[in-house]
Amino acid sequence: MKRITIEPVSRIEGHAKITIQLDDAGKVADTQFQVTQVRGFEKFTEGRPFYEMPGITSRICGICPISHQLASSKACDAIMSVRIPHTAQLLREIIHCGQIVQSHALSFFYLSAPDLLLGMDADPAVRNVVGVIEANPELARAGIELRKFGLLVIEGLAEERVHPSWIVPGGVKSPMTVQTRDRILAGIPQAMATTEKTLGIFKSTLDSFSEEIANFGSIPTMYAGLVDRAGNLQFYDGVVRFRSATGDIVHEGVSPERYSDYIGEATMRNSFMKAPFYKPLGYAQGSYRVGPLARLNVADALGTPRADAELQIFRQRFGRMAHSAFLYHYARLIEVLYALECLKILLLEPHVLDTHVRANAGVNALEGVGIVEAPRGTLIHHYKVDDNGAIVWANLIVSTGHNNRAIGDSVRQVSEHFIHGDHLEEGMLNRVSAVVRAYDPCLSCSTHAFGVPAVEISLVAPNGDLLDRLRSK
Amino acid sequence: MKKLKLATVWLDGCSGCHMSLLDIDTAIIALVRKVDIVYGPLVDAQEFPEEVDVTLVEGAVSTKEDVDKLQHIRQHTKLLVSLGDCAVTGNVSGLRNVVPVNKLLQRVYVEGADEGGCIPNQDLPQLAKFARPAQDFVKVDVCLPGCPPSSKIIAGFLNTAVEGRKPEANQKIKFG
Numbered sequence: 001m002k003r004i005t006i007e008p009v010s011r012i013e014g015h016a017k018i019t020i021q022l023d024d025a026g027k028v029a030d031t032q033f034q035v036t037q038v039r040g041f042e043k044f045t046e047g048r049p050f051y052e053m054p055g056i057t058s059r060i061c062g063i064c065p066i067s068h069q070l071a072s073s074k075a076c077d078a079i080m081s082v083r084i085p086h087t088a089q090l091l092r093e094i095i096h097c098g099q100i101v102q103s104h105a106l107s108f109f110y111l112s113a114p115d116l117l118l119g120m121d122a123d124p125a126v127r128n129v130v131g132v133i134e135a136n137p138e139l140a141r142a143g144i145e146l147r148k149f150g151l152l153v154i155e156g157l158a159e160e161r162v163h164p165s166w167i168v169p170g171g172v173k174s175p176m177t178v179q180t181r182d183r184i185l186a187g188i189p190q191a192m193a194t195t196e197k198t199l200g201i202f203k204s205t206l207d208s209f210s211e212e213i214a215n216f217g218s219i220p221t222m223y224a225g226l227v228d229r230a231g232n233l234q235f236y237d238g239v240v241r242f243r244s245a246t247g248d249i250v251h252e253g254v255s256p257e258r259y260s261d262y263i264g265e266a267t268m269r270n271s272f273m274k275a276p277f278y279k280p281l282g283y284a285q286g287s288y289r290v291g292p293l294a295r296l297n298v299a300d301a302l303g304t305p306r307a308d309a310e311l312q313i314f315r316q317r318f319g320r321m322a323h324s325a326f327l328y329h330y331a332r333l334i335e336v337l338y339a340l341e342c343l344k345i346l347l348l349e350p351h352v353l354d355t356h357v358r359a360n361a362g363v364n365a366l367e368g369v370g371i372v373e374a375p376r377g378t379l380i381h382h383y384k385v386d387d388n389g390a391i392v393w394a395n396l397i398v399s400t401g402h403n404n405r406a407i408g409d410s411v412r413q414v415s416e417h418f419i420h421g422d423h424l425e426e427g428m429l430n431r432v433s434a435v436v437r438a439y440d441p442c443l444s445c446s447t448h449a450f451g452v453p454a455v456e457i458s459l460v461a462p463n464g465d466l467l468d469r470l471r472s473k
Numbered sequence: 474m475k476k477l478k479l480a481t482v483w484l485d486g487c488s489g490c491h492m493s494l495l496d497i498d499t500a501i502i503a504l505v506r507k508v509d510i511v512y513g514p515l516v517d518a519q520e521f522p523e524e525v526d527v528t529l530v531e532g533a534v535s536t537k538e539d540v541d542k543l544q545h546i547r548q549h550t551k552l553l554v555s556l557g558d559c560a561v562t563g564n565v566s567g568l569r570n571v572v573p574v575n576k577l578l579q580r581v582y583v584e585g586a587d588e589g590g591c592i593p594n595q596d597l598p599q600l601a602k603f604a605r606p607a608q609d610f611v612k613v614d615v616c617l618p619g620c621p622p623s624s625k626i627i628a629g630f631l632n633t634a635v636e637g638r639k640p641e642a643n644q645k646i647k648f649g
Contacts, residue, residue, distance in 0.1 A: 040577040044569040059565040062489020124517040130505045148498045162489040267582045267589035283588045
């Protein structure tokens with residue numbers, strides 16, 4: 001047996017390690033995907049007032065703090081037993097769209113574009129966002145501007161880009177000004193144009209990635225995501241629908257407060273990331289995926305014209321249920337279109353500028369659950385409090401966690417296809433990392449932890465001798 | 474002009490400080506004309522280079538691995554910067570310090586599991602008793618507090634570093 005270790009994996013949001021075991025014939029015998037940090041938010045928040053939770057749990061992740069603040073505030077709304085003002089809900093949805101745009105733009109342009117535009121085998125010294133800026137300055141600038149637009153929405157409403165304190169239990173802190181609305185509206189056409197153009201470029205390169213599409217975690221699994229009553233995709237509110245690999249609806253819609261009847265969590269000895277599973281099918285059969293690809297599979301439609309037109313093209317090419325993890329990139333771009341279209345609709349709602357944006361109440365229920373679709377998938381916050389509103393128990397199931405086992409299976413599939421024999425090439429290792437990147441995993445979120453990426457791969461003989469080692473310069 | 478060699482590192486933090494660095498938006502295009510990003514989560518370099526001019530450290534120090542990494546970085550960096558409140562004070566990462574590590578792991582992995590129910594310990598770093606700030610372990614040259622520090626502050630600091638000037642002590646900063 002020989003062992004290859006990739007640690008840590010680069011250009012992902014977190015700290016992970018991949019180990020690949022080769023048998024004597026040089027074929028992949030086993031692979032492991034490990035997440036190597038833990039922070040313990042579930043435990044150390046015990047005793048804190050519930051209304052601090054949006055601010056504290058925001059610090060789980062600097063990339064999608066808004067998603068944590070929303071799920072957290074929704075759990076707090078339930079503890080207060082309030083229905084938040086209509087305008088507050090609109091504003092929360094608006095800021096969430098901004099979050100989806102900025103996070104997806106980060107994933108596509110800053111983290112994965114180096115692989116997609118420069119190539120999986122490009123020189124690792126230039127295979128980064130600076131390389132993209134040099135190779136295609138116009139596209140790089142457009143991508144940076146697209147992320148900036150998403151952040152403009154966040155900053156416009158909440159005054160800060162990272163960890164603002166504007167989303168609060170009961171609603172939001174302040175109404176939207178007419179200037180903010182008009183500034184966001186004015187930016188939408190440019191953001192749409194960038195997204196459409198990028199989608200066009202991405203689609204034109206798909207043929208050159210046919211080997212990756214076929215072998216990048218092209219595994220039939222169940223999928224989960226939020227939908228509304230009509231079965232359309234929802235980012236902010238709805239019920240969790242589960243759909244099978246063949247497209248059958250396994251559960252039409254789990255309401256947030258009943259999530260624990262359907263979603264179980266498994267602990268693994270070799271990773272700090274837990275693995276959720278669909279309880280009715282048990283751990284062995286209950287693996288499912290979440291996130292952009294899962295959402296496109298789960299929903300009947302998106303519900304906005306441009307995004308639905310692209311969804312139709314996507315389904316014509318890859319079928320009603322698309323399974324390749326490579327297509328997460330594609331799904332992400334379609335979702336940006338959807339988020340931009342939603343943004344426009346929401347900003348033109350008649351009551352969007354109203355000033356009643358916060359409901360006030362104390363503790364009226366001892367338990368609350370909040371679920372949203374974060375950029376990377378279904379995010380669940382669940383709290384229990386005492387009569388004084390102090391947290392006595394908290395549970396967080398975050399987006400990337402749901403994909404834990406699927407990422408592991410995808411690493412195995414890519415390794416089996418691209419790694420042979422006892423000679424290593426950098427491009428092999430980058431493809432193994434790239435499949436992890438396709439999921440855009442936020443390991444910071446998933447273990448409520450964060451770490452430092454880099455890559456090393458080593459081939460070790462059965463007797464422990466180092467046969468080959470590969471590091472980028 | 475010789476380009477400034479910049480490294481960035483994530484320890485026990487949320488990446489928000491790195492996001493704030495990216496929040497300089499298109500100014501990054503001008504920045505990379507004067508600065509080489511030689512190591513960090515945004516690039517594929519695998520080994521910390523021998524000589525780095527400036528290293529930005531985000532996050533608290535939470536494991537033995539973090540300590541080793543930080544000491545290695547210190548040896549190979551001219552100007553070491555604690556970027557953000559977790560690196561400067563421990564901040565939210567340090568909220569766990571009131572809970573014994575075994576109780577924390579027990580809650581998350583044993584009580585919080587429907588299957589498995591074991592504390593992960595196979596081939597993984599061990600959590601240290603406390604999450605601590607960087608200056609508890611190495612000499613820190615500059616502290617940029619904030620949760621996160623604003624992109625303006627980060628850009629302002631990088632500009633002084635590029636010009637070889639000392640960072641100004643009177644710039645507006647805030648914790649939290």
